[in-house]
Amino acid sequence: MLNLEVAGIYLRNPIILASGFLGISQAIFERIYDEGAGAVVSKSISRYPMEGYRNPTIVVLENKSYINAVGLSNPGCEAFSEEIKTNDKVPLIVSLVGSDPSDFEIMTRKLDGSGIIGFEINLSCPHVQKLGLEVGDDPQMVKSIVETTKSNTTKPVFVKVGVGSTNILDISQAALNAGADGITAINTIRAMKISIDNFNPILSNKVGGLSGPSIKPIAIRCVYELWKKFKVPIFGCGGVSNWEDAVEFMIAGATSFQVGTAIGFGGMSVFNSISNGIVKYMERKGYQSVKELIGRSHKY
Amino acid sequence: MVDHTNTDIIRSVQIEKVIVETPSIRTIIFEDKYSVASMPGQFLMVWIPEVEELPMSVGIENLGSHKFGAVTVRKYGPGSTALYYKKGGERIGIRGPYGNYFSIPKNLRNALIIGGGTGLVPLVRLFGDLLNYHVNTTLIMGSRTKSEVLFEHKAQKILTDNKHNGNVAFSTDDGTYGDKGSTVDLAESILLSKKFEMLYTCGPELMMKGVQKLGERFSIPVEASLERYMKCAIGICGSCCINDRLVCHDGTIFDSNRLRQLTEFGVSYRDKSGRLSYFIPQR
Numbered sequence: 001m002l003n004l005e006v007a008g009i010y011l012r013n014p015i016i017l018a019s020g021f022l023g024i025s026q027a028i029f030e031r032i033y034d035e036g037a038g039a040v041v042s043k044s045i046s047r048y049p050m051e052g053y054r055n056p057t058i059v060v061l062e063n064k065s066y067i068n069a070v071g072l073s074n075p076g077c078e079a080f081s082e083e084i085k086t087n088d089k090v091p092l093i094v095s096l097v098g099s100d101p102s103d104f105e106i107m108t109r110k111l112d113g114s115g116i117i118g119f120e121i122n123l124s125c126p127h128v129q130k131l132g133l134e135v136g137d138d139p140q141m142v143k144s145i146v147e148t149t150k151s152n153t154t155k156p157v158f159v160k161v162g163v164g165s166t167n168i169l170d171i172s173q174a175a176l177n178a179g180a181d182g183i184t185a186i187n188t189i190r191a192m193k194i195s196i197d198n199f200n201p202i203l204s205n206k207v208g209g210l211s212g213p214s215i216k217p218i219a220i221r222c223v224y225e226l227w228k229k230f231k232v233p234i235f236g237c238g239g240v241s242n243w244e245d246a247v248e249f250m251i252a253g254a255t256s257f258q259v260g261t262a263i264g265f266g267g268m269s270v271f272n273s274i275s276n277g278i279v280k281y282m283e284r285k286g287y288q289s290v291k292e293l294i295g296r297s298h299k300y
Numbered sequence: 301m302v303d304h305t306n307t308d309i310i311r312s313v314q315i316e317k318v319i320v321e322t323p324s325i326r327t328i329i330f331e332d333k334y335s336v337a338s339m340p341g342q343f344l345m346v347w348i349p350e351v352e353e354l355p356m357s358v359g360i361e362n363l364g365s366h367k368f369g370a371v372t373v374r375k376y377g378p379g380s381t382a383l384y385y386k387k388g389g390e391r392i393g394i395r396g397p398y399g400n401y402f403s404i405p406k407n408l409r410n411a412l413i414i415g416g417g418t419g420l421v422p423l424v425r426l427f428g429d430l431l432n433y434h435v436n437t438t439l440i441m442g443s444r445t446k447s448e449v450l451f452e453h454k455a456q457k458i459l460t461d462n463k464h465n466g467n468v469a470f471s472t473d474d475g476t477y478g479d480k481g482s483t484v485d486l487a488e489s490i491l492l493s494k495k496f497e498m499l500y501t502c503g504p505e506l507m508m509k510g511v512q513k514l515g516e517r518f519s520i521p522v523e524a525s526l527e528r529y530m531k532c533a534i535g536i537c538g539s540c541c542i543n544d545r546l547v548c549h550d551g552t553i554f555d556s557n558r559l560r561q562l563t564e565f566g567v568s569y570r571d572k573s574g575r576l577s578y579f580i581p582q583r
Contacts, residue, residue: 016441024538025543028541043574052573060310073539
């Protein structure tokens with residue numbers, strides 16, 4: 001009922017762990033899969049290890065949303081390929097971050113032979129200079145990065161876009177023209193939290209990325225516009241907290257959706273509770289396959 | 301209106317008092333009802349504005365008849381040193397308490413606590429709780445040297461209040477106070493002469509690994525409070541993972557059954573980038 005195919009990848013369900021959450025260890029990947037996720041996206045991996053920013057790197061807001069500026073901490077592609085070398089169980093998508101095509105060439109070659117099902121290019125991290133969104137706002141750079149990545153793998157390549165200074169449709173167009181198999185939308189949105197007692201921004205980087213229910217309506221709009229224009233596989237991402245949010249993303253046009261922030265409030269059992277909720281919803285509506293939900297709102 | 305019941309949201313607290321514990325350790329005391337309601341082994345995320353945010357075991361201090369929250373810090377890195385030098389009247393941010401806490405099984409009669417350095421912070425609290433529950437408890441307090449013995453006055457006060465069933469033993473690396481050598485060696489000699497049904501430990505990981513081995517050898521359950529590099533404290537970032545467990549969310553206390561499954565316990569930890577590093581360098 002929940003199984004489906006996305007860009008040549010077969011998933012047991014459309015619920016995917018979003019990049020940036022929990023994703024550096026094979027043992028944790030296996031636990032998340034056992035908890036019911038259909039696939040897992042790793043933290044963004046860079047060519048060399050990155051320690052990230054000093055704490056505080058995450059600040060909790062009142063409405064079950066977070067602002068984070070972790071700073072893309074990750075073990076680097078060498079250590080990460082060692083980490084996942086035994087993976088034969090988890091449908092794993094590796095998120096990649098870099099500043100130019102050569103980074104992506106080296107990383108794709110290093111990781112392509114590992115037990116992974118695809119790549120997601122992070123063009124939208126909003127809080128690290130020369131990486132992520134600064135790259136993703138340059139359509140020409142997006143094109144060469146996607147072309148380089150695609151020419152070094154036969155696996156599907158998704159491009160994660162964000163709300164930056166360039167229109168999300170223009171960046172997605174550039175990525176799809178260059179051969180991307182799908183779009184992940186959206187990343188976190190630049191945001192701040194300032195202490196009224198101490199007068200200073202709480203995050204060590206001052207500015208971070210907003211995630212959770214606060215950004216869901218924006219993410220829904222982006223997914224809706226992307227589906228309307230391109231009809232390509234889309235991973236919806238941004239504030240999926242429960243099965244209702246998940247259904248909303250799918251009828252907006254998401255082929256699958258990614259869950260992150262909600263884990264901080266509901267724990268890892270959120271994967272199963274979303275599955276169960278969607279199944280009951282489909283039974284009530286009389287649907288046979290979750291694929292029937294995709295883009296359904298566009299009829300109106 | 302801010303939701304003051306959501307303990308994940310940083311709350312600003314004013315430092316009431318600072319107590320000098322040893323030449324390198326101080327206790328920072330502040331008003332916080334959530335800290336006062338915490339259990340031994342739980343921790344706070346402590347924000348030192350413009351410097352760091354650190355996980356710290358949460359304590360309770362009595363000033364007069366009023367209970368306050370407290371953290372005990374050893375100056376070490378930039379964050380802990382900045383916190384160490386904070387003065388009364390200054391403000392810090394806290395969130396939490398987070399994590400599970402040491403369990404006290406029903407019908408427990410004899411317990412042995414093995415702590416080293418600032419690992420004693422939750423254990424001295426636990427010592428008091430165990431004695432209040434009428435559990436015969438021996439507390440081993442380990443430190444590098446006599447001047448760094450932490451919380452002796454607290455342990456002595458607990459003993460004074462519970463004369464019948466408590467014992468405290470000391471060990472120092474240099475032999476300047478109590479037994480010379482490790483807390484694990486002292487624990488071993490105590491275990492050879494007396495029966496215990498529970499071992500509790502917190503401190504350097506290789507010391508706790510030694511306690512786990514004693515637990516296996518003497519067939520006694522162990523609870524150990526683990527430490528890993530931590531960012532979020534709410535189970536989402538994965539920085540503090542040990543095998544498939546998250547120290548912030550599944551721990552920090554793990555029992556013998558779980559410790560047996562944690563092949564990284566006493567062997568390796570992840571650095572800030574997430575790479576595995578080893579307690580004892582690998583060949």
